[in-house]
Each structure stands twice: as C-alpha cells, then as structure tokens.
Amino acid sequence: MLTRLVSGATDAQFAARVSEFLDLEETARYLAVVVFLSDLDGLLGPGQNYYLYLDPRTQKFSFIAWDQDHSFGQFFRGSQSAREQLSIHHPWSESSRFLDRLFRVDALCGELLGVVEQTFEPRHTSVWLRPPADA
DSSP states (O other): OHHHHHHHSOHHHHHHHGGGTBOHHHHHHHHHHHHHHTOTTTTTTTSOSEEEEEOTTTOOEEEEEOOOTTTTTTSOOSOHHHHHTOBTTBOOOSOOHHHHHHTTOHHHHHHHHHHHHHHSOHHHHTTTTSOOTTO
16 A cells, blocks of 8 residues: 555645555654665665564554665765765655655654754754755
8 A cells, every 4th residue: 555655646645645654753763864874775775775664553664774784875876976965855866756755745854854853963953954955
C-alpha cells in the first residue's frame, strides 16, 4: 500500500495519507540523523542501507539505520559542488520520488525542523535551517 501511495497518489493524497503508513515523528528523527551525518550511501543516495520496521501496535513503518560506514560525506556521489548544495530542505543527491514527495509534507518538515532545533544549539543551526532562496 505504501508503494502505491508513493507511485500512484496525487500530491494531495500522498500528503493526506502518508502518516497512515509512516510514523512521521520517527521518520523525522531518522532523517535528521542521516542528514546530519551526510550519509549519501543510504536513503539520501541510492535508497539502500536501512530497514523498514512495521510496528505491530501502530501498523506504521519506521526506518532503522544500517551500514553507516560511509557517513560524513565519505560516499562520493556527484560532484563536491553538488554535495555542498545539499541542505535540510533537500538533502538527497539522486532522483527520489519518495523523498521529493515526503519533503513536501508539511507535517514531516515541521517534525524534522523541530528535531533539529531540539538537538542542535541555535548558534549552529541558523544557517542550516534557513529556507532555500527559491522557496
């Protein structure tokens, strides 16, 4: 069902229903960590090196990190210039319909920014949290 939602739903349907399948709070925490680690060998790159866990109580999926040995930008995808342009608002390096759609869901983006604000000192996040110039 989640795959059908990602590939077949309209943007409005996806935004309205993604929280039926994903624990958005847990997804935001996972994304905050992989974005901070600049892990382009996982979900933000070729879409590998994670597990999806289906919680039997909530029937929602959560991401579980796996194989993080190429964190901190050690997995070279694209040019250095392209990697420098990645941000919290668009942290992935390759085409990803899932991430394109997920990062347009206001509830997830709000959770993600909330996790980042709670985790990092404000003096370190002011540039990182700045919206992109074209927003």
